[in-house]
Amino acid sequence: MAAPVLSAEQIEEETRLRETLANIKHVIIVLSGKGGVGKSTVSSNLAEALSMSGFQVGIMDLDITGPNIPKMFHVEDEKLLVENDKLIPVQVPPSLKLMSMAFLLPSKDDAVMWRGPVKMGAVRQFIEDVNWGSLDYLVIDMPPGTGDEALSIVQLIPKADGAVIVTTPQDVALLDSRKSVTFAAQTGIPVIGIVENMSGFVCPHCGETIDIFKSGGGEATAKDIGVQFLGKVPLEPGVVASGDNGMPIVVANPESASAKAFQKIAEKVIKTIENEQKYLEEQRKKAQEKNQ
Template identity: 50%
Template sequence: MLFKQFIWTWCYGIKRCLCLIRSDCPGTESEAAGKSSSCQGCPNQKICASGATTAPDPAIAEIGVKMSTVKHKILVLSGKGGVGKSTFSAHLAHALAGDSTKEVALLDVDICGPSIPRIMGVEGEQVHQSGSGWSPVYVEDNLAVMSIGFLLSSPDDAVIWRGPKKNGMIKQFLRDVDWGELDYLVVDTPPGTSDEHLSLVQYLSATHVDGAVIVTTPQEVALQDVRKEIRFCQKVKLPIIGVVENMSGFVCPKCKNTSQIFPPTSGGAERMCADLDLRLLGKVPLDPRIARSCDEGKSFLTEVPDSPAAKVYQSIVQSIQDYCSNRAKEEQSNT
């Protein structure tokens, strides 16, 4: 039975991956799956038409119950690697936890490249298991972290896993970690639009997700992949909170002039947001002290609070908090 469930989950993930590429696909959960004219010629037509994709994964309901104690869930996404998703996720968590009345957690689902333990200054810590599940690692009294990095014997160990094992790990993070009562859960994701992202959306489908923050850098080579991530969010009906342009120019600490290290040849995130009707949350300037604080496991926001980058971070975080608050009020008024 376990083997059968394993194979079903693996096939389900592959089918969703292939179908999401097609802009005219009705979707694997649709009654028209495998039956509409757009399905002609699709290699998954017979499988979708058979109704095999409608069988629910029992873990979805379990995760829904577990996540019911988390008020706000924020995913940090980008189709491009190296744009600073983990850095932004870490500082978003630090900023939210700056309010001592709020309980915050940071979940790292970058299975093959878990950098959050180092950035948060908890590298080498171990996860303990109790009767209520895995206990996350605490950076502060109100800031918890979970990452596969805590389960490796060495930070240099390579995680060489195929999709199904990655999906199983994400399922355990969402279902088996003792998160407790949380005000915010920030989820740091890897680049792309594949297994990890599909698993997150699938497993969180029974619970409320506030939305995604899309991180990019100004150059067109990054924006090309970011547009794919935006398309992914639209396809799976994941709300987009807004876009953050990272490494947006370098502010000289002496003359205060700004130099474009990554020139926005196609207009940068600002032009992309205008074209796609998305909100630009802010432009974070390039500051070498951000990288140094990440290497040292410290919060840049507390180390250099008066820097231009820190002020932009604070403005972005405030916008995200306002978005979550307004969304919660809208949902309450509709019930």
């Protein structure tokens, strides 16, 4: 695909975006082919697990259709602070920084109803206007799906290191996860790997695992399309409760099966980004080849 010719205004905007992101070492975007597969749950637990590993971490909620990350950290009623014309992210103890399009809405019950260009202008300005300070990782929760909206938003993020793709074991979600891989390729973003969420239900009474939505498809798909498999997260009632109570399960119940799965996923993400640049480079090359 030929590189688009940018206008002076676009170049200036791009420069502003790069300046805003300059003190952020790594940007991870979290994608899903469809809604409801647990993208926000994975984003918040991944961010928290990275933070628990000692990194400076920010989480940015760009899921403009339903920005629910603040609720998952119980900061939905926080008011935004502005300093030197920049938005200051909300602090989630002990050290996570959080920013969400939800904070721009007059009421948390308001849906985002902006029309296309207005919406993209708002998202762009929003990304430009946050003062994150220095971060090791910024985790970005994207809108679900691989349509024009997600594409336009991803194109606003000039330096994503890679994408984490969330799927469930159902065939339809797996098909959608393939679309996410193609989507990442279109935007030139390497795929860090696939997470299979809601993979088997652990019975709280007997401990037996029941594969309600089947299991293992995410791993098979990852192998089939040559991307890393990051891990399976079981369907656990505690995940819903912790999301509703404003404390991700990795913090609320670190010994649970899903928390342990999230911790392992975070370790793999760290290892890939910090030590496996070769894998990411190969993914990037594959993406470029697909685009030619």
